[in-house]
Amino acid sequence: MRSIVYHGVGPRIAYERRIAGLAQHALAERARVALGTIRKIERGERGVSDAVLAAIADALDVDPTRLLPDGELPDGHMHQAMPGLSAVLAAYEESDDGPLRTLPALREAVATVVTYRLSAQYARIARAAPGLLAELCRALHAAVPGDRPVVARLLVDACRAADAVAFKRGAKDLSARLLDLMHWAGARADDPIVDATVSYVRAELHFGAQTHAVGLRVLERALDRAPRTDSCEALAARGALHMRAAVLAGRSGNGDAADTHLDHARELGDRVPEGVYHGTAFGPDSVRVHEVSVAVSLGDGRLDRALRLAHEWKPPRDLPAERRSGFYIELGRAQLWAGRPDAAFTSLKVARRIAPQHAREHRWVREDAATLRRLKRADAESLTNFAEWCHARAGG
Numbered sequence: 001m002r003s004i005v006y007h008g009v010g011p012r013i014a015y016e017r018r019i020a021g022l023a024q025h026a027l028a029e030r031a032r033v034a035l036g037t038i039r040k041i042e043r044g045e046r047g048v049s050d051a052v053l054a055a056i057a058d059a060l061d062v063d064p065t066r067l068l069p070d071g072e073l074p075d076g077h078m079h080q081a082m083p084g085l086s087a088v089l090a091a092y093e094e095s096d097d098g099p100l101r102t103l104p105a106l107r108e109a110v111a112t113v114v115t116y117r118l119s120a121q122y123a124r125i126a127r128a129a130p131g132l133l134a135e136l137c138r139a140l141h142a143a144v145p146g147d148r149p150v151v152a153r154l155l156v157d158a159c160r161a162a163d164a165v166a167f168k169r170g171a172k173d174l175s176a177r178l179l180d181l182m183h184w185a186g187a188r189a190d191d192p193i194v195d196a197t198v199s200y201v202r203a204e205l206h207f208g209a210q211t212h213a214v215g216l217r218v219l220e221r222a223l224d225r226a227p228r229t230d231s232c233e234a235l236a237a238r239g240a241l242h243m244r245a246a247v248l249a250g251r252s253g254n255g256d257a258a259d260t261h262l263d264h265a266r267e268l269g270d271r272v273p274e275g276v277y278h279g280t281a282f283g284p285d286s287v288r289v290h291e292v293s294v295a296v297s298l299g300d301g302r303l304d305r306a307l308r309l310a311h312e313w314k315p316p317r318d319l320p321a322e323r324r325s326g327f328y329i330e331l332g333r334a335q336l337w338a339g340r341p342d343a344a345f346t347s348l349k350v351a352r353r354i355a356p357q358h359a360r361e362h363r364w365v366r367e368d369a370a371t372l373r374r375l376k377r378a379d380a381e382s383l384t385n386f387a388e389w390c391h392a393r394a395g396g
Contacts (some may be wrong), residue, residue, distance in 0.1 A: 006053060010042040012067045016060045017042075030059035050123055054356030057389075058349060061382055064356075064389060082174060084130025085162060088137065089177045092184070095141035098134065103147060106139060110154045113161040114279055118320035120358035122165045129162035133181075140188065153194055155185035157279050160201050168361035172208055179205065192227045196237040197278050203244050212252035219245040236277035239268035243282070243290045250297030258294045265290065274319070281320050288313055289327045296334050306334045325355035329364055336368055345372055348386065359390065366392040 017027050024042070028035040033052055040046045041056075048056070048067075057064040101109070109132055116124045136155040143151045159182035166175040179202050186198040199222035206215025223241050227234040246261035265287045274283025288309065295306035310331045315324040332347035348368060352359040359365050369392035373383045386392075 006049075006068055007047040008044075009048050009053070009067050010044045013038075013048075013056055013060075014042045016062055016067065020060050022060075027056065027059055031055040050121070050356055054352060058353050062385055066385075082166075082169075082171060085133070085166070085174060085178070088130055088133045089174075089181060092133075092137045092181055096134075096138060098138055100135060100138055100142065103139075103150065106136065106151070106154055110136075110157050114157055117161040117164045117279075118276065118281070118322055120322040120325060120355035122168055122357045122361070125161050126165050129158065129165065132158050133162060140185070148188060149190045152185045152188040153191065156182050156189060156194055156198060159185065160197075160279055163201065163204075167204060167208070168358070170361075175208070176205060192225070193233050193237045193278055196222060196226045196241060197280065200237075200240050200244055200280060203248065206248060207251070210251075212248045213254070216245055216248040216252060216254070216257065219248065230271075232272045232275075233277050235268050235272050236275075236280070236282040239265050239272070239287070240277070240280045240282045242268065243287060246290055246294050247297065250294040253298070255298050255302075258298065262287070262291060262294060276320065281323050285315055285319050286323060289315060289319075289323055289330075292327060292330045292334070296330050296337075299337065303334050303338050306331070307338060310334070321355040322358050325351045325358045326362075327351075328354065329359065329362055332368055333364055336371060341372055341375055344368060345383070345386070348372075352386075352389075362390075365390050 013027075017024070020027075022030070024038050025035050027033075028038045031038075031052075033055055037046070037052070038056075041048055041052075053064050053067060057067055109128070113125055113128050113132065116122075116128075133155070136151065136158055140148065140151045140155055159178050163175050163178040163182070166178055182198055182201065186194050189195075199219060203215050203219055206212055206218070219241055223238065223245070226238045226241060228238075242261045242265040246258045246265060249255075249257035249261060266284075269282065269284045269287040272283055274285045275281070292306045292309055295302040295309075310327075315327045317324075328347045328351035332344040332351065335341075335347060336344035348359070348365055351362075351365065369383070369387045369390055373387045373392065376383075
């Protein structure tokens with residue numbers, strides 16, 4: 001899989017760096033990028049990934065698109081992926097001819113896109129997903145009975161990665177169809193933990209439709225079916241369902257149900273080490289992130305609780321980037337509602353630094369950036385740059 005790299009940005013970075021009055025070593029320190037890398041970029045000896053581009057732009061306090069040649073947009077690859085994904089979804093129930101790698105090679109390819117999802121590298125997923133999904137569908141049709149559940153699990157994981165792109169881009173119909181493919185594959189995996197994972201992911205349909213109470217009931221039924229063993233995988237599967245159920249309960253205004261599910265999630269989180277289980281981060285740190293999310297959803301008297309928790313604890317660097325970025329997006333909303341716009345803007349910038357593509361595609365980031373811009377409670381140029389970067393509407 002090719003990395004997404006933008007070329008021709010060196011002169012623009014050097015120009016903006018000089019305008020900012022920064023030496024190369026100062027820019028490297030601010031952006032947390034190696035000095036040698038900065039020098040090579042400015043000399044045109046290497047290109048720039050999305051993450052490095054965003055880090056440099058943040059250090060220079062400019063919109064990343066100002067550093068790109070010819071108005072190129074960092075998310076162009078996502079748009080290009082949509083037709084390919086649609087083609088796969090139109091024909092997945094029928095076998096077709098095409099290349100087919102070995103099962104170990106497919107495992108490695110899926111592990112790569114799962115890593116991309118957890119680190120919020122959606123453009124990379126967009127490049128890989130159409131071909132990988134088509135190949136996995138072929139593999140599932142061609143698999144011998146003993147391999148079929150394994151290939152089905154791989155297809156579930158790949159669908160989840162592709163859905164992350166569609167969902168973040170607001171392509172709701174495409175996202176729903178990817179979730180249908182995931183459900184179809186999950187039924188062929190013959191694994192109750194995969195069933196729990198599919199239920200966890202499909203709950204996002206209720207976030208998009210704002211049918212939170214219905215989604216809560218769906219997850220509670222999934223919890224009734226979830227495996228009851230004491231393996232780390234089973235404990236994490238149940239814990240993840242409780243975390244998502246808590247957020248749905250919070251969004252529906254059901255504080256009692258939210259607290260109950262959070263209590264269950266904490267208890268299960270204390271029994272497993274923080275880690276990624278079947279593609280979902282779970283453990284004590286993930287539960288803390290969801291505590292902030294629930295508090296923000298319920299608002300009012302819960303905001304102090306969210307702010308207090310965030311003051312006492314920050315997500316560790318080994319937590320997946322998408323989850324850490326989400327924590328600061330939620331925190332920024334709590335700070336904004338609590339009348340702390342400067343702190344909110346700082347949190348949004350931290351979210352962008354951790355996972356630029358995740359922050360850029362998040363609806364709350366756009367809404368909060370537009371509100372901050374309207375309030376004019378921070379440097380106008382900085383807010384304008386940020387709002388343009390995340391496509392925030394000027395009118396809020």
